[in-house]
Amino acid sequence: MYKHLFIIMLLLLPVIASGQDEITVEMTVSSTKISIDDQLYLTVKVSGSQQNLPQPQLPSMAMFEAYSQGTSTNISIVNGQVESSLSYNYLLIPKKEGTFVIKPAAVVYNHKRYESNEVSIQVVGSGGTASNPEEIEMTTGSGQSRDLFLIAEVDKKKAYVNEQITLTIKFFHAVKLMSQPDYTAPQTTDFWADLLEEQKTYYQVVNGRRYKVIEINTALFPTRSGDLQVGSAMVEVRVPSRRSGRRSPFSMFDDIFTQGELATVRSRSIDIKVLPLPSEGKPENFTGTVGKYTFTATPDKTTVDVNQPVTVTYKFSGTGNITTVAEPQIGDLKDFRIYQASSDEKVSKVGGVIGGTKVFEEVYIPKRAGQLTIPPVEFNYFNPATKKYCTHTSKPIVLTVNAVEGEEYADLPYRPVAGRVVDPKARDIRFIKTNADDLRLKQPLIILRPQYFIINLIPILILAFVWISRRRKEKLRADIGYARSLQAKKMAKKRLGMASKLAKSGRPAEFFAEIRLAIFSYVADKLNISPHGMTGDYLLDIIKKSGAGEELVERTAGLLKNADFAQYSSASVTEDKIMKSLKDAEETLVELEGINLE
Template identity: 35%
Template sequence: MKKAFFLAAVLLAIPVWTVAQGLSFSASVDKDRLEIGDQLTLTLVITGNVQKIPEPKIRNVGDFALYASGRSQNITFVNGVVTSTTQFNFVLVPKKVGTFKIGPAELEIDGKLLQTMPQTVTILPSGSIPKQRAPVPTEAQVREGLKDIFVTASVDKSKVYVSEQVTYTVKFYQAVRLFDNPEYYPPTVTGFWKEDLPPQTSRYETVGGRRYLVSEVKMALFPTAAGKQTIGEATVKCKVEDLDALFDRDPFNVDLNQFFNRGMRERVLRSNPINVEALPLPEGNQPDDFTGAVGQFQMKAEWNKTATQVNEPVTAKITIWGTGNVKSIAEPKVSTPQNFRVFLAGSSERLTREGTRIGGGKTFELSFVPREPGSFSLPPITFSYFDPAKRRYVSLKGQPLHLTVTGTRELAGGYSGITQKELDVKQTDLRYLKKELGDEHGSFVGSPGFWALQTLPVLLLGATMLMRRVRDREESDVSYFRSKRASKMVKKGLKEIRAASQLPPAEYFGRLHKMLLEYLGDRFNVASWGMTRGEIEVLLNSNRVAEEHKVSLLELLDLADRARFSGWQPSLAEREEALAKAERVIRTLEGSR
């Protein structure tokens, strides 16, 4: 009764809200020393009476990968003045060891530019900072202490093969009401390729006789190297209600700010890190055509025709699909048949999520170009993968092709399509128009027109030879063909991306990411699908790409990953800036050929 009387008295005493004068903008980090591979949280806080707050811009984050992790807003009432506090959270992952400055962050409101102080952070080598982690509460501990909230993490398998899927699950248990949605920070997964497994699910569970709302997040992980790999700690930040702390105080000595925040407490929960043992793939009985694929797959190889002409390609469309590490599927190994040229004409990738399993497929198009006529038997396309469930290698085989090739074999000089019969000149083919050439009205023989007609066939033959040589080089020199194609394809890709500016961020930056990888693959004649960031950096270094251009390319790929996986919502101006940056880098690389 006393509490109810006090609450009514406070509510009647509330005066009309007034406008707060002035704004403040501050920045802070949750840690100023961390190891490479760890992450930190940058928090930006804007305080004042303002309703619409744009997204802040953070300068000087080139040495970190930046991911937006949500915003929250709180309104307080102190001494008759309403104050709005808006908080932006960002996760930063360092790229190298050293001491760096983050920021300043900038925010423009009503023409006024606000700016924070830069934050200084020291990045240390891995293993430099001793770890002290609290254990996750057991069910007995929960029953004894009746925890209001807690978080757990688990994996479906603790021992797997390299490139075999591990399903990682984080559960957030909640028995009290929260002020807003909890903020989830995924663990660091160095040594794994990862894919999120949406959507997040919620259900009720009873633990220790207490009913909890459980939110569950899953992630698919694939170890990239043998040995012990560690999944870092997952973090959940939330604000919980604490009414008892408010009403246990003296009713005549209550802070109104605490009253309207209803005894709010901020909690930070962390899961335990988890070790996973990655077993190396067995080397015994490894097929010669094995390229690293792990999972359960099927293959279909189709030929587009059974008859062709000399120098006209026959295309094999190879589709490989199933469940497992699709990124590990590489171009099938094909031995080049005698009297044929073979090159990769194109490839595509499709990723699917069926429940908690990652799957999908890849399609490759291989072109076989015959050099001479005849009947040929092309060997079947083969593909081998490692099945972790069966613990053995599995080989798949398509059908051979019986091919009929017509046309003219290339002459020793390198020309095709000109038969010896066409080169023979018979004496009976010569016909004289006049027995004697008169010059009564001027003779055509010896005139400029006459010599022009005599020279024209030679010029046409020379042009044909040049075109034939260029075509031969394109068909026989895959590196030259792909490098020449790179410029044309990237211009087309940039044009298509510019026209698709209204697409969702994940799809828009997904196209930009794909275009950049395909350009690097064609430009440097490598299979770019599935390349890691480290492999891309090695590729750029080996081809002596200037440091500033290499950094720009890696930043673009990081930006694309951020839009694809972190839920970041870039503005139209930020999209155009990213596309313009890609154009500048590509233009520079093209100019350095």
């Protein structure tokens, strides 16, 4: 009998073993119907009795922006059987409306292929689901619902060039945070950005639940017309882990030793249509100022002597991007010499509106006596509220210029050096030497000394430096394309520095996203275009047309390929691959700097 029982057990052993080796793959989403402004979470769960579960192969998700949200592991013992599962979590943001099918994820184990189910997701317009951002169902990687979420809002989605747009980022959380929130501001290429105020903290009830809200407001000024985009903001923070099923006997110590789990929330990107300033009614001397301003011109005196200075203060006050207000255009005046004495600006941020005061001081030096007039100065700006150009003209300034006895009315220097007063009285009658052969200078003339040239050269060099610096600043303000091109290398190095920090902190998906952004933004800044909407093929085509070598093109293509792959499968990225990608990115930027991008 024992012999027969032993034979039966031997026959059943392969069946039991095969049953224990079985793996299941399941794909779930937080919602199957969302609006184009919403986002959802996708989870691929691999379960089995093995200790080391294989990593799933993800399908293409081209219709979504996909961001890795990390993994979570669960081990349970039921009736003596050990069951483990590994969940891969992804945040999906739809790119366009429609119904999309995500094909099954697959796992290969012991030469056998296991597939999950497929899921269908319907993406509708903004009105298809709740459009109120506070009603969006947000879920963390472990299934936490509505514990925390992030929204982005703007006060207007259509604006003129250089008109203020207020961006508001709100981080809602209803659970205890186990770390300081790590906030990543959205990409604002093609905008001047200025933080309006310190972050605000308050409480708000949403759908019957009380949330603590951290609010950040930023003023954005578009620098060009067209369809622009404010990218997604992101917050990473550690929150308490939620465990399902039977609690461990030692769970009382969890709150003491656990660091919680990392949760990531993102806001949606925002499209903004920027209108060019109208050509109708535009003044010829318009310099691009947008807002609502007042303008005054005030002299420090109206009675002055010839060749003595009069300082006129031109003061601009109001709301708008005060930094872009240009120096008043005065022109040449035959009766005056004109110098800019100084300029100063004070930016105000009252009530969430950028404004302030900008002051230019111009020095007028009259060349002759009489009643002289400093002519009016025009100041033009565009008022987006009325959609019209406005012109303010200062009043003419009449000066009474007094003649000075013995003063020449020629074009004298600004501050003539007073000469020595020569005593006209004869001290004595000296003997006149008739032999003048030995007449010579005991010391060389002062103008022939090297010190004379050096001392007089220093002010000239300082003035030249100030002039060049001023012209450069004016060009940076007036020519956004030049400013972006000049800063492209610096910004790219800054992003590579951030990528290096992400690599050291073990965040491969974010590392490759920063590498990708560094390459795209560098090329976009050099060409003064937006990096949003650029594809890898378009980028490579630009590099090829600019005369880049095949090695540079292939290295760039490899970087972009690795970055795209890491967004969907960051767990398989090794440390060696990360460091090699960082080195390749640095070499790529060096070589891109050496070609003429066009």
